[in-house]
Amino acid sequence: MQPEKYPAHDKTHFYKYMSAETAFLILRNRNFRYSSPILFNDPFDIQTELLFDFDKKLFPELVFEEIEKIILGKKTVKLNLKDEWGQAISLLKAKVEEYGYSRECAKSTTVPSIKALTDVMEKTRSDYNKWWQDFLPRIRVFSVSEINDNILMWAHYSNKHEGVVLKLRVLPKLGNLLCAAGPVIYREKPPLFFSMKDWIDEIISIREIDHTKLYWEYAYIKSDIWSYEQEWRVWDMLPKREKNLYNYNRLYPEEIEAVYFGCRTSEQNRTEIMNLAREVNPKVLFFQGSKCSDKFALTFSQI
Numbered sequence: 413m414q415p416e417k418y419p420a421h422d423k424t425h426f427y428k429y430m431s432a433e434t435a436f437l438i439l440r441n442r443n444f445r446y447s448s449p450i451l452f453n454d455p456f457d458i459q460t461e462l463l464f465d466f467d468k469k470l471f472p473e474l475v476f477e478e479i480e481k482i483i484l485g486k487k488t489v490k491l492n493l494k495d496e497w498g499q500a501i502s503l504l505k506a507k508v509e510e511y512g513y514s515r516e517c518a519k520s521t522t523v524p525s526i527k528a529l530t531d532v533m534e535k536t537r538s539d540y541n542k543w544w545q546d547f548l549p550r551i552r553v554f555s556v557s558e559i560n561d562n563i564l565m566w567a568h569y570s571n572k573h574e575g576v577v578l579k580l581r582v583l584p585k586l587g588n589l590l591c592a593a594g595p596v597i598y599r600e601k602p603p604l605f606f607s608m609k610d611w612i613d614e615i616i617s618i619r620e621i622d623h624t625k626l627y628w629e630y631a632y633i634k635s636d637i638w639s640y641e642q643e644w645r646v647w648d649m650l651p652k653r654e655k656n657l658y659n660y661n662r663l664y665p666e667e668i669e670a671v672y673f674g675c676r677t678s679e680q681n682r683t684e685i686m687n688l689a690r691e692v693n694p695k696v697l698f699f700q701g702s703k704c705s706d707k708f709a710l711t712f713s714q715i
Contacts, residue, residue, distance in 0.1 A: 432571065450549060463605055566710065
């Protein structure tokens with residue numbers, strides 16, 4: 413799925429936290445690893461079940477109430493007359509206009525069919541989650557951040573401040589994958605895949621749910637406990653499941669704009685990474701991190 417805008421944002425660069433060992437691999441092989449969410453450190457990230465707010469008891473009555481609003485002219489909608497429900501509602505509306513309205517008659521005509529949809533609804537929910545579980549091993553995600561100085565991320569992802577952060581440039585002319593990055597949306601609770609109202613609107617042919625768009629958006633939602641990361645991510649889906657849960661995508665030399673070393677990065681690792689980075693991009697800049705004396709923060713000085 414391609415973003416409507418390209419690049420999909422106005423960012424010029426992002427940051428990638430990593431250990432020194434990972435930096436060696438990236439710079440030597442000139443590629444980045446894109447992984448399935450199954451490998452993520454957070455088992456709630458993309459891996460939650462798809463949630464729906466369906467209520468089997470309320471469902472028939474709510475569907476009927478929506479149909480009633482339409483046939484009585486209290487709600488103006490454009491029905492899909494190619495759909496069976498759209499045709500039936502249109503016919504009911506015409507009969508009401510010609511013969512008047514009997515609520516009991518309308519209910520007896522529609523409710524049995526609506527109740528039959530309850531089982532369909534349950535099966536649909538199950539089918540969506542089965543498809544999602546098949547989907548997860550085929551998703552490939554590459555995560556980056558807006559910031560390069562978060563001390564928690566340096567501790568977690570850059571091996572206790574012994575690793576590095578790469579500054580990666582967005583390259584619209586070359587079309588690197590960072591052009592398609594999207595911001596993670598942080599929420600207190602897992603999102604609904606779609607609501608009962610969405611489902612009802614689709615059933616009575618008011619509007620069709622864009623399932624592909626929903627799956628796409630679901631992959632950008634994460635618990636707000638992670639909001640300090642200010643994460644952006646690039647993701648795509650493989651056409652079929654593969655043995656490995658990761659793939660590699662090329663690194664353009666121009667992508668490596670700068671390397672930031674942690675306050676604990678060893679001199680040996682710093683020297684080796686600088687040599688490797690210059691082989692990739694001779695114009696790369698280097699910065700050494702150090703602890704601030706008056707606050708819990710890092711400061712960087714160009715080497």
